[in-house]
Amino acid sequence: MSTGNTEREFVEFVERYATRLYAVAVKYCSGNRLLAEDVLQGAFAKMWKAWPNKINRGEAILAWAHAVIRNTAFDFHRNVKRRLKGKDDIPVAEVPWDDEKGSQLASVTDTAEEAIFRAMTRDLWAAVAMLDEVQQDLLHLIYVDQLSLNAARKVLGLAGTTAGRYHEVALTRLREIIGDDI
Template sequence: MSILLENHIVELLLERNDKAMSLLYEHYGDTLLGVAFKVVRNEELAQDVLQESFMKIWKNSDRYDPNKAKLFTWLFRIVRNTSIDKLRSVNTKSDKEIQIDVSDVYKLGTEGVNPELMDVQDNLDKLDDKYQIVLDALFFQGMTQQEASDELNIPLGTIKSRLKIGLRELRKIYGSVLLLTSMLYIF
């Protein structure tokens, strides 16, 4: 795809012009459907994911920043994350159907847990920027460590170190049990 066409699509998205969606579908639809299918391994689910993804793209078009990522990278992440969410949703639904009689599996002891303290993302601002960036990429943008390394242009070893130190710093804020519980809510 030419840079001119990509820039035109971005402009249309930012203007909330319907033409942007038809251009996106025309130029990226097949590839993004392939991304969804690779994750969910089901044609019908992949089509649902693509439709949901395009709705998210439209709703969040003002969040796209060409200085942070190419348009395809941004689209790819939305489709990939939506695919993962869909797969988890389907798996959770089937798990619940299987475990109808089991109500106490995986009960977490939450006595004394203050719900206001459970939002890890709100407490990231208490960490140094270098740790915030890595934790945000890994936990809230759904990147793997290698993807974060590539996207942030930071060596993989540094990503791993910053993850470890960032989690240690959050543990100081929450305490080890609270951090584990908080991280479970993320996934």
């Protein structure tokens, strides 16, 4: 595959999925759009470096892109937590993701319901991050990208019964982590 074809294919991929992948980045950045843009740009740089290998192996590119964005966002959050550790003696576990660079914390005008929703959203995505990678990708494809279970399993290259089992186990595990309150 020539460099020109590789570049053209990557540009087409970015143009086709940029909006969808931006939504993925926003999710992993707890709604912080400025941070999501940085994370997405970093993820695109990582994808570009690995692009020829992924194309030649015929892997599920969209699922791979989701994983790259997720990992880039987690790396960013991890680095911020490391920088914040020790500052003002705030334990790392108490530093919310949306209180980072480009902060979008609830303002005085936000309602109590919005604050509760944000807290529940953070708790949910933190719990999802505790699942294995395939379960995370499956839940994201079903609940964020709004694909059917069948379509999501095809993107991930799973058998129908395997996808159903992963989905059921993931939801059960989330209920154990979060509780039945949500």
